[in-house]
Amino acid sequence: MNTLTLPTFDDVLAAAARIEGYAHKTPVFTSKTVNEELGAEVFFKCENLQRMGAFKFRGAFNALSRFDEHQRRAGVVAFSSGNHAQAIALAAKLLGMPATIIMPHDAPVAKVAATKGYGGNVVIYDRYTEDREQIGRELAGKHGLTLIPPYDHPDVIAGQGTAAKELFEETGPLDALFAPLGGGGLISGSALATRALSPDCAVYAVEPEAGNDGQQSFRSGSIVHIETPKTIADGAQTQHLGNYTFPIIRRDVTDVLTASDAELIDCMRFFASRMKLIVEPTGCLGFAAARQMKASLKGKRVGIILSGGNVDLDRFSELMLQH
Numbered sequence: 001m002n003t004l005t006l007p008t009f010d011d012v013l014a015a016a017a018r019i020e021g022y023a024h025k026t027p028v029f030t031s032k033t034v035n036e037e038l039g040a041e042v043f044f045k046c047e048n049l050q051r052m053g054a055f056k057f058r059g060a061f062n063a064l065s066r067f068d069e070h071q072r073r074a075g076v077v078a079f080s081s082g083n084h085a086q087a088i089a090l091a092a093k094l095l096g097m098p099a100t101i102i103m104p105h106d107a108p109v110a111k112v113a114a115t116k117g118y119g120g121n122v123v124i125y126d127r128y129t130e131d132r133e134q135i136g137r138e139l140a141g142k143h144g145l146t147l148i149p150p151y152d153h154p155d156v157i158a159g160q161g162t163a164a165k166e167l168f169e170e171t172g173p174l175d176a177l178f179a180p181l182g183g184g185g186l187i188s189g190s191a192l193a194t195r196a197l198s199p200d201c202a203v204y205a206v207e208p209e210a211g212n213d214g215q216q217s218f219r220s221g222s223i224v225h226i227e228t229p230k231t232i233a234d235g236a237q238t239q240h241l242g243n244y245t246f247p248i249i250r251r252d253v254t255d256v257l258t259a260s261d262a263e264l265i266d267c268m269r270f271f272a273s274r275m276k277l278i279v280e281p282t283g284c285l286g287f288a289a290a291r292q293m294k295a296s297l298k299g300k301r302v303g304i305i306l307s308g309g310n311v312d313l314d315r316f317s318e319l320m321l322q323h
C-alpha cells in the first residue's frame, strides 16, 4: 500500500487539457438570498449542469482517454449506483469504445435508463447481497475489459479535480470549499486543486449522516468499512474510502462533516424554488453543511460544489411531499 503513487495537481492540469472541448465548463452561480442567509459570499459550482448531469463525466472521460489501442478495442467495465455509470457510458461512446456497466437493482430508474440510452450494456446486481467489485473483476478477467472504479483511481481523481480548478480560476482564492463525499474521488481531486490554487482555503468533505465512514476514517487514521447506508443521497452510499483517496483526504482535507436526509430535502427545495436549479440529494451535501456552519462562515468567501442533478421528477416530487 505504501507504494501507491498519489495523483498531484499536475495530473489535474493534464486532465483539464484532455477534457477540454468534451466536458462543459460549468457555470458558477451566486444567490443574494444565500449570501444573506449565511452572511458570506457564496459561489456554487454547478456540476448539476455538467454533461450527463454530474461531475463524474470529468473523471470518466479523463480515465478512458488514457486507454491504449488494445484497451479501447476490448472496452471498459464499471460498477456504479448511477452517475459513474452514465459518465462511463457517455465517455465510452464519445471515444468510440464499448462499455459494460454493473448497476444495483435499486438504482434510480432515470439513471439506469440514461446509461442504456448512452449505449451502455447494463448488468444488474443486488446491492445488499452481492459484491459488485467481484462481479466487475470477473467480467474484466473474462473479456479483457479494463475496470474503471468510480473513485479509487488516479485518473478519476485527477479528472474530478478539474471542477474545483475551474471554480478557483473564476473566483480567485476562497476561505472555504464544501463538496460531497462518497468514496472520495471528488473531494480528493478538489483538495489537490485547492492546495495548489488557494492554499489557505479550508476544505470540507460532507457525507450523509447515515453513513459517516469517511468521518470515522478521517478521525481514526485508518479506512473504516460500513454496511451500505440507507440514505436518499444515493451518490454517496459508499461503504469505504479508497486507497488513493484516503491518504489525500487525510493530508489535504480540513474536516469531514455530515448532513441528514431532512437537511438535504430542505436544500433541494431551496435550489428548485429560489435558484431554479434541480440538484439531486447527494449534490446538496455541501450546502447543507455550510448552513450548519453559518456562524463561522460570516464575512468569508465560500465555494460549494453542487455535484449532480440526476433525480427523476417522480422521486423529486415524492421527496418534496415528505417534508
Ligand SMILES: *Cc1c(COP(=O)(O)O)cnc(C)c1O
Pocket (backbone or CB within 6 Å): 054, 056, 083, 084, 150, 151, 160, 180, 181, 182, 183, 184, 185, 186, 187, 235, 236, 238, 280, 282, 283, 307, 308, 309
Ligand atoms: C459520485 C457522486 C458523489 C460522490 O463522489 P465520490 O467521488 O465518490 O466521493 C457526490 N455527488 C454526486 C452527484 C455523485 O454522483
